Amino acid sequence: MKTVFSPLHSRRHVKTELDGGLLIEPHEKPSRAETILARVKDQALGEILEPEEFGLEPIRRVHTDSYVAFLENCWQEWLADGKQGEAIPVFWAGRGMRHREPRDIDGRLGYYSMGADTSISDGTWEAARASVNVALTGQKLVAGGERAAFALCRPPGHHAHADLFGGYCFFNNAAIAAQAFRDQGYERVAVLDVDFHHGNGTQSIFYGRNDVLTISLHGDPDLVFPHFLGFEDETGEGDGEGYNLNIIYPPGTPFSVWREGLETACERIAGFAPEALVVALGVDTFEEDPISFFKLTSPDYLALGRRLEQLGLPTLFTMEGGYDVDAIGVNAVNVMQGFEGKA
Numbered sequence: 001m002k003t004v005f006s007p008l009h010s011r012r013h014v015k016t017e018l019d020g021g022l023l024i025e026p027h028e029k030p031s032r033a034e035t036i037l038a039r040v041k042d043q044a045l046g047e048i049l050e051p052e053e054f055g056l057e058p059i060r061r062v063h064t065d066s067y068v069a070f071l072e073n074c075w076q077e078w079l080a081d082g083k084q085g086e087a088i089p090v091f092w093a094g095r096g097m098r099h100r101e102p103r104d105i106d107g108r109l110g111y112y113s114m115g116a117d118t119s120i121s122d123g124t125w126e127a128a129r130a131s132v133n134v135a136l137t138g139q140k141l142v143a144g145g146e147r148a149a150f151a152l153c154r155p156p157g158h159h160a161h162a163d164l165f166g167g168y169c170f171f172n173n174a175a176i177a178a179q180a181f182r183d184q185g186y187e188r189v190a191v192l193d194v195d196f197h198h199g200n201g202t203q204s205i206f207y208g209r210n211d212v213l214t215i216s217l218h219g220d221p222d223l224v225f226p227h228f229l230g231f232e233d234e235t236g237e238g239d240g241e242g243y244n245l246n247i248i249y250p251p252g253t254p255f256s257v258w259r260e261g262l263e264t265a266c267e268r269i270a271g272f273a274p275e276a277l278v279v280a281l282g283v284d285t286f287e288e289d290p291i292s293f294f295k296l297t298s299p300d301y302l303a304l305g306r307r308l309e310q311l312g313l314p315t316l317f318t319m320e321g322g323y324d325v326d327a328i329g330v331n332a333v334n335v336m337q338g339f340e341g342k343a
């Protein structure tokens, strides 16, 4: 299987993450991608390619122009406002307030975000753009005939809405790739999110549509991020009614239980009969993940990959979460090797 990787991921190098009232070293750190890349090489998974440049048009097929412009200029606006630290949203429109775009950078940061966990600094824009190019290069490989490709995306994307960043995400790499398939004539595309967290961004982007089926297995949002979306009664709206599926599990869920949800998801995908599959691959479902509460083990990711291959679909994997850096390489590459038949 080919892997797409961009050294530009390292331009995303924020030093802070607001967590528990402290500014901690971000969980979403450069070593995540480097560790996965090292495992890809160690396992000789296949050729490693740098991404092509696809420009802003594919991004604008999913994200609003104003949001794209905000992300491009945010850091400079923050500096121009005389701020000393990294850009962190702190003000949002609460209930009864107005959802309008302010001119002040503090207001704009809140207007375009869903939380304060995702600091911005120089290079965030470049890294987020490169991550989209990684996903789109993987999509091009699959559209060009590869059975599957691994888009080693960093920063991740599945929490990003059309005009919201957060959960360490800026551009929704999986959604942009799914839309690229659609724009290239694929009638139906499925996005399966196996990250521990709900793919709220992906859900929201396609919520009213029946050409892209969105499914996510995740920890109960009553207990974890994104907190305010991802419940099982969210099944789509309008033409999209029935084309969104959320499968929720409690703390301590092992693979033996989680795989039942995977089976439900696979059956729904088979019934939808898509022409391509995008897998938003987070491995924060791992038993040792520092911010999650499922109990998957490293061999389980081999079984996950094998099950996904049995769908028989052209498949693009976009890297999402996973924060046990010691294990992230084995776990992510196990999915690819399981897909390719490794026991």
Ligand SMILES: NCCCCCC(=O)NO
Pocket: 117, 159, 167, 168, 195, 196, 197, 225, 282, 284, 291, 320, 321, 322
């Ligand atoms: N800081 C709150 C948790 C952010 C979730 C990040 C993630 O892994 N999403 O898939």
Ligand SMILES: [Mg+2]
Pocket: 193, 194, 195, 196, 197, 198, 199, 216, 217, 218
């Ligand atoms: Mg998920």
Ligand SMILES: [Zn+2]
Pocket: 195, 196, 197, 282, 284, 320, 321, 322
């Ligand atoms: Zn996650």
